[in-house]
Amino acid sequence: MxxxxxxxxxxxxxxxxxxxxxxxxxxxxxxxxxxxxxxxxxxxxxxxxxxxxxxxxxxxxxxxxxxxxxxxxxxxxxxxxxxxxxxxxxxxxxxxxxxEPPYTPDPAPVEAPPAIAQESSVAFDGYGCGVVDYDVLDADEFEQAIAALCERDGCSQVEVVGGAGDLGADVLAVTPDGRRVVIQCKRYGDTHRVGSEELQRFGGTCFTVHEADVAVLVTTSDFTAPAAEYAGLCGIVCLDGQALRAWHDTTGPRPWA
Incomplete structure (x- = not known):
């Protein structure tokens, strides 16, 4: 080796x-x-x-x-x-x-198309109030429509005040003869009738708080018998759906007439 x-x-x-x-x-x-x-x-x-x-x-x-x-x-x-x-x-x-991921340039900002104003459910004509289907309006639109009726019939200082803390007043106006009108609006379905409790709540504020000369509760439906009885005792004007359409068509009286 x-x-x-x-x-x-x-x-x-x-x-x-x-x-x-x-x-x-x-x-x-x-x-x-x-x-x-x-x-x-x-x-x-x-x-x-x-x-x-x-x-x-x-x-x-x-x-x-x-x-x-x-x-x-x-x-x-x-x-x-x-x-x-x-x-x-x-x-x-x-x-x-x-x-590293491939570089891609940021896309150019796309300008938003101009906003298209939504068409209102209430169409006004030359007399201050046009064709209105009260059954399809929401609560705010219903109050606006009632205010338009007041303006059409010559009321001044018409104001929509409905909302949180309104204490029962949705529309305020002054009649042509100078009386103060306080209106509460109830946009209900046909099967939902206005009861006496709602009339009592409105009656407790319309005269003492809002100092109404004419207190009106207007609805698209109807009133129960106790509610109508209470309204008669307190002097509150009740307008159901039929009376509202008659007011709108000028075939019936105005609430303050």
């Missing part, structure tokens, strides 16, 4: 062991392994978004392998450090570009 002879230099002496060069070599090798690991991780993450990058990275790896084989014998520690740094920089840029 023969023992391999230690390599000799040209002058016949053995080459001294260089610890510094060996440590640098292994350090560069470890750095290269880290670069390869980060590159593989970036490739795996980029594969889900852009499979086309896999082909490019494979070509880069093949080119690096060929270059390593050709120049392996001529590499020095300094050249290996430069190439390792260049490979690390290229791999980092490739991974960042693969992971």
């Amino acid at each position: 023969t023992t391999p002879a230690r390599r000799l230099s040209r002058d016949g002496r053995r080459s001294p062991f260089d610890l510094r060069a060996t440590a640098l070599y292994f350090g560069l090798l470890a750095l290269l392994l880290c670069v390869l690991g980060l590159t593989a991780r970036a490739v795996a993450a980029a594969f889900e978004r852009r499979p086309g990058w896999i082909a490019l990275l494979c070509l880069l790896a093949a080119a690096s392998t060929v270059a390593l084989r050709r120049g392996r014998r001529r590499w020095t520690a300094r050249r290996a450090a430069r190439r390792a740094a260049a490979a690390l920089d290229a791999a980092t840029r490739t991974a960042v570009e693969a992971l």
Whole structure:
């Protein structure tokens, strides 16, 4: 069994062991392994978004392998450090570009079309009040329609005050002869009749709080018998749906007449 002879230099002496060069070599090798690991991780993450990058990275790896084989014998520690740094920089840029989404400019703001005014359910003619279907109006529109009737029939200082805290008054007006009218509006369905409790609540505020000369409760439905009896005792004018349409068509009396 023969023992391999230690390599000799040209002058016949053995080459001294260089610890510094060996440590640098292994350090560069470890750095290269880290670069390869980060590159593989970036490739795996980029594969889900852009499979086309896999082909490019494979070509880069093949080119690096060929270059390593050709120049392996001529590499020095300094050249290996430069190439390792260049490979690390290229791999980092490739991974960042693969992971970042493509840039898309922000879309130009779209101007909103001009608002189109909604057509009111109440159509007014030259006499102050036009064709009105009271059954399809909501509560606010119903109050506006009653106020329009008052204006049509010569009332002044007509004001819609219905809302939270109105204390039973929805429409206020002054008749042509100077009397103060306080109107409460109840836009109900045919099967929902105004009861005595609602008349009592209105009767408790229309005269004492609002100082009404004429108190009117107008509804699109009807009144119960106790409610009509209470209104008669307190002097409150009750207009049901039929009387309201007669007022609107000028075939019936005005509430303050």
